[in-house]
Amino acid sequence: MGRIKIDEVSDKYDVIVAGSGLAGLTSANILAKNGNKVLLVEQHFLLGGLATYFKRKNHIFDVSLHGFPIGMKKTLRRYWSQDMADRIVQVKGVRFDNPQFSFETDFTKEDFTKKLVAQFDLEQEVVDAFYKELADMNYYDQNDMKTKDLFEKFFPGRNDVMRLLMEPITYANGSTVNEPAITYGIVFSNFMSKGCYTFEGGTDKMLEMMEAELTKNGVDILLRSRFEKAKIEDGKIVGAIVAGKDIACDSVMSNGNIISTIKEWVGEEHFSEEFLAKVKPVRINNSSCQVYMGFKPGEKIDYIGDLLFTSNCPEYSSDKLLSKDITSRTYSVYYPELRPDAEPDYTVVASTNANYDDWACLSEEDYKRDKQKMIDDTIAALDKYIPGVADKIDYVEAATPKTFEHYTLAPGGTSFGTKFEGLDISMNLHKQVGGLFHAGSVGIIMSGWLGAANYGVITANNVDRYLFGLNK
Ligand SMILES: Cc1cc2nc3c(=O)[nH]c(=O)nc-3n(C[C@H](O)[C@H](O)[C@H](O)COP(=O)(O)OP(=O)(O)OC[C@H]3O[C@@H](n4cnc5c(N)ncnc54)[C@H](O)[C@@H]3O)c2cc1C
Numbered sequence: 001m002g003r004i005k006i007d008e009v010s011d012k013y014d015v016i017v018a019g020s021g022l023a024g025l026t027s028a029n030i031l032a033k034n035g036n037k038v039l040l041v042e043q044h045f046l047l048g049g050l051a052t053y054f055k056r057k058n059h060i061f062d063v064s065l066h067g068f069p070i071g072m073k074k075t076l077r078r079y080w081s082q083d084m085a086d087r088i089v090q091v092k093g094v095r096f097d098n099p100q101f102s103f104e105t106d107f108t109k110e111d112f113t114k115k116l117v118a119q120f121d122l123e124q125e126v127v128d129a130f131y132k133e134l135a136d137m138n139y140y141d142q143n144d145m146k147t148k149d150l151f152e153k154f155f156p157g158r159n160d161v162m163r164l165l166m167e168p169i170t171y172a173n174g175s176t177v178n179e180p181a182i183t184y185g186i187v188f189s190n191f192m193s194k195g196c197y198t199f200e201g202g203t204d205k206m207l208e209m210m211e212a213e214l215t216k217n218g219v220d221i222l223l224r225s226r227f228e229k230a231k232i233e234d235g236k237i238v239g240a241i242v243a244g245k246d247i248a249c250d251s252v253m254s255n256g257n258i259i260s261t262i263k264e265w266v267g268e269e270h271f272s273e274e275f276l277a278k279v280k281p282v283r284i285n286n287s288s289c290q291v292y293m294g295f296k297p298g299e300k301i302d303y304i305g306d307l308l309f310t311s312n313c314p315e316y317s318s319d320k321l322l323s324k325d326i327t328s329r330t331y332s333v334y335y336p337e338l339r340p341d342a343e344p345d346y347t348v349v350a351s352t353n354a355n356y357d358d359w360a361c362l363s364e365e366d367y368k369r370d371k372q373k374m375i376d377d378t379i380a381a382l383d384k385y386i387p388g389v390a391d392k393i394d395y396v397e398a399a400t401p402k403t404f405e406h407y408t409l410a411p412g413g414t415s416f417g418t419k420f421e422g423l424d425i426s427m428n429l430h431k432q433v434g435g436l437f438h439a440g441s442v443g444i445i446m447s448g449w450l451g452a453a454n455y456g457v458i459t460a461n462n463v464d465r466y467l468f469g470l471n472k
Contacts, residue, residue, distance in 0.1 A: 002215035006225055012248040013039045013220075014467050016240050018227035018265070019255030021049025021408075022449050023439035025210050026079055026456030027253050027463070032217040034464050039249070040219050041242050043226040047211055049255070049408055050415060050441075051449055053203040057395045059294035059347050060339070064415075065203045066332045066351075067091050067107075067172075067196035067307060068449045075453050084209050087200040094196055095305035096167070097385075098328075099314050100160040104305055107168075107196040120161055130154040137185035147184040148177035163316030167309050171330045173447040174286045174353055174416040176318035183420050190450070196307065202339050227256070230266045230436065237435035250470055251435035251463050255456075257410050258418055258426050258438055259284065271432045279425055285416035285447075286322055287401035289354045291378040294395035295346040304385050306333055312381075324358040326374065329381060348386075350378045356401040356412040371398050417441035430462065435470075437463050 014036040017028040025047060028040040046052055052063045070088075077085035095104045101119065105111045109131070116127045133150070147166070155161040162177065169175060169187055199206045214221060225243035230252050232238065239248040254261040262271060262279055271279070295301065311328035313320045320327050329350045336344035362370060375398050382389045401413030410417075417440055426438040439459035441447040 001218055001220045002211070003221045003223065006222065006243050006245055009039060009220065009222065009242075009245065009247055010037065013037050014249065015039075015251045015253055015463055016041060016227070016242070016247065016249045017253045017255060018240075018242075019049060019440065020044075020047040020221075021255050021440055022051050022452040023441070023456035023459070024049070024253070024255030025214070026075075026453045027255070027439055027460040028219050029210070029214055029217060030079055030457060030460035031253075031463060032214065032219045034460075036464070036467060038219045039242075039247065040214065040221045041225050041227050042221075042223050043409060044407060045224050046207070047221070047223070048203065048207045050404070051203055051207070052407075053207075056292075056397060057294060058297060058343065059345055059395055060202060060204055060342070061292045061294070061347055061349065061397070062203045062332075062334065063290070063349075063399075064449075065199060065206075066330075066349075067094075067198055069190045070194040070197055071190060072197060072199075072450045072453070075450060075457070079453070079457055080210065080213055084206065084213075087205070088197050089200045091196040091198050091306040093303075093305040094168075094307045094309070096164065096309045098163065098309070098311040100163055100316075107192065108194055109192050112164075112192055115164075116161070120158070120164070122155065122161070126154055131189075134185040134189050137182050137189075145181040146177065147175070147179055147181045150181040150184065151177065159315045166316060166318075167311075167321075167328075170318065170321055170353060171309065171351065173451075174288070176321075178318065180420055187448075187451075198306075198338070200338065200340065202334075205339070227252075227254075227265060230433075232266070232270055232433055235270075235434055237433065251437065251466055253437045253439060253459060253463055254429075255438075255440045257284070257414070258282070258422050258429075258440070258442055260409070260411060261429070261438055262425075266433060266436065275425075275428070275432050278421075282422045282425060283419040284356075284412040285414045285419055285441075287354050287356050287404055287413040288399075288415045289326075289352050289359075289374060289401070290399045291350040291375050292395075292397045292399070293348045293350070293379070293382070293389075293393045295348075295392050296394040297343075297345075299346065299392040301333060301335065301346045301348070301386055303335075304333060306335075307331070308333070308385065310381070310385075322353045322355050324354065324370070326352050326377065328352060329378065331382065331385070348382065350382065354401050356405070356414075359400045359402050359413075367400075367402070371400060374398055374400075415441075416447045430466065435466055437466075
């Protein structure tokens with residue numbers, strides 16, 4: 001069906017998918033393809049959640065299109081379309097520049113291994129043993145090892161090696177060395193295999209293609225409409241209130257934050273004491289800040305790499321990476337080749353991990369001042385890589401954790417859902433309330449575009465099984 005208005009919704013749906021992040025979009029598409037009647041509800045005026053973009057002046061800024069593993073190609077081919085899969089292209093160069101090392105890599109396992117042996121002077125056998133340990137990790141194994149213990153086991157005292165192996169992962173999913181090693185192992189094994197990829201045409205093109213696919217498969221899409229409350233009878237989903245309207249449905253697939261889902265969308269009274277005791281310690285993940293810079297028409301950026309991990313901090317430190325006193329920035333450089341069909345345009349997005357509280361506690365005046373300082377410092381820092389950059393830019397904008405909170409309603413403006421302990425809660429919601437499911441960036445393993453989309457696939461299959469059982 002495609003986009004509809006609130007007064008056009010049907011009386012009854014098999015499933016309401018609440019939230020159109022990559023997990024919500026992918027779930028909705030699979031469920032509709034499998035013949036279910038699906039309503040996709042999104043509070044924002046755009047689909048995509050964090051995977052989004054915005055247009056200012058003559059620029060299109062991608063918010064979170066920087067890079068993902070090759071697995072994204074298979075996911076798009078199997079669950080979206082071949083045309084979309086064909087747009088996955090390799091990012092040419094990833095550069096590191098910090099006081100400990102400076103080089104470019106294609107982000108493949110081969111190149112990483114070469115650098116670890118030749119530049120970091122490690123034994124090939126040690127590197128191989130490290131990879132093997134990662135590859136053998138299994139989510140279902142009980143293992144209390146932390147990521148920092150894993151590094152200490154294989155590369156004792158080597159802060160430089162930890163920086164190389166950890167910095168891209170911290171950037172990609174906000175995790176630190178204090179998380180369980182399994183979260184690192186799975187993400188690293190996914191990421192560091194065949195290089196880093198991106199979507200040709202940008203996030204705007206990807207979302208346009210996804211919407212066309214959803215429409216073709218019969219999903220009703222309701223934008224600017226908030227999922228307010230799930231309706232439950234005899235321990236089962238029977239409907240929902242969306243934008244003030246009662247809609248009957250047999251199941252709800254939440255793509256919102258897992259804590260908000262339990263506490264606000266459903267209500268704690270519907271969960272067992274035992275389950276709620278496990279929900280209590282679930283931590284919201286950290287957030288990020290970004291500075292978006294658009295270049296004047298006719299200005300060019302000579303190739304400086306596609307992704308640049310930079311830092312002036314002498315050593316790798318998880319705390320420093322999150323600090324408001326920014327020492328590390330990851331620049332994503334968008335050359336005109338990203339959008340071959342559009343007018344040539346260069347943009348750069350500088351990202352840093354961030355703590356919500358550092359920004360949320362500020363007065364309006366201090367917030368404005370600190371945001372401006374972040375912009376000024378970022379432009380000054382970028383001058384090292386693009387000399388004279390301040391004069392080349394014609395538009396600049398910044399986002400903080402408060403911006404993410406505003407646009408996605410995610411508590412704490414989290415860019416990465418919850419920490420690892422949230423995954424078990426997310427996967428077991430349906431055992432508490434019949435027909436209630438969750439998919440989305442959670443537990444680090446399932447974060448990022450690929451993780452969220454793949455989690456959407458897993459949950460769609462569970463929803464399908466539940467609906468099939470009801471109709472038997
Ligand atoms: C700055 C930044 C850079 C990133 N870079 C990368 C990268 O390079 N590569 C990568 O793979 N990943 C990256 N990510 C992470 C990636 O974007 C996310 O992990 C992924 O998009 C999350 O998808 P999700 O399905 O969890 O949903 P989300 O994106 O969290 O979407 C949830 C949706 O639910 C909606 N919603 C919330 N409440 C309601 C409600 N009550 N009613 C209706 N709708 C509601 C929200 O509006 C939102 O659209 C980045 C993230 C950020 C913030």
